[in-house]
Amino acid sequence: MNKKQIEKRVLRTIEKAISLSFAIAFGKRVKPSVIAKRVEVCSKCENVQYKGKFKVMRCSVCNCPLTKDNRLLNLAGFQETRHYGCKHPDGSKWKGL
Numbered sequence: 001m002n003k004k005q006i007e008k009r010v011l012r013t014i015e016k017a018i019s020l021s022f023a024i025a026f027g028k029r030v031k032p033s034v035i036a037k038r039v040e041v042c043s044k045c046e047n048v049q050y051k052g053k054f055k056v057m058r059c060s061v062c063n064c065p066l067t068k069d070n071r072l073l074n075l076a077g078f079q080e081t082r083h084y085g086c087k088h089p090d091g092s093k094w095k096g097l
């Protein structure tokens with residue numbers, strides 16, 4: 001990985017951290033039923049990955065965790081905004097949920 005790629009990766013990580021921080025601080029939590037529906041959509045998405053020893057579901061677009069439970073670090077746990085939510089290249093797959 002060259003310096004430019006590293007810089008790009010660091011900037012993306014900072015961007016994600018800010019977006020997640022805003023969601024945690026000001027975002028509205030969604031109902032557990034909505035989380036479950038979103039995770040169901042994600043489980044069929046080509047961008048989902050299962051990482052680590054516990055095979056945690058993650059979105060490869062933003063590298064955020066996706067879980068059915070109501071934990072804080074869960075991409076599916078907050079209402080979507082312009083900067084936060086499903087960032088599928090074709091548009092959000094969570095529309096209407």
Ligand code: SF4
Nearest residue numbers: 042045059086088093
């Ligand atoms: S792109 Fe959207 S639907 Fe696909 S895994 Fe990521 S959050 Fe889920």
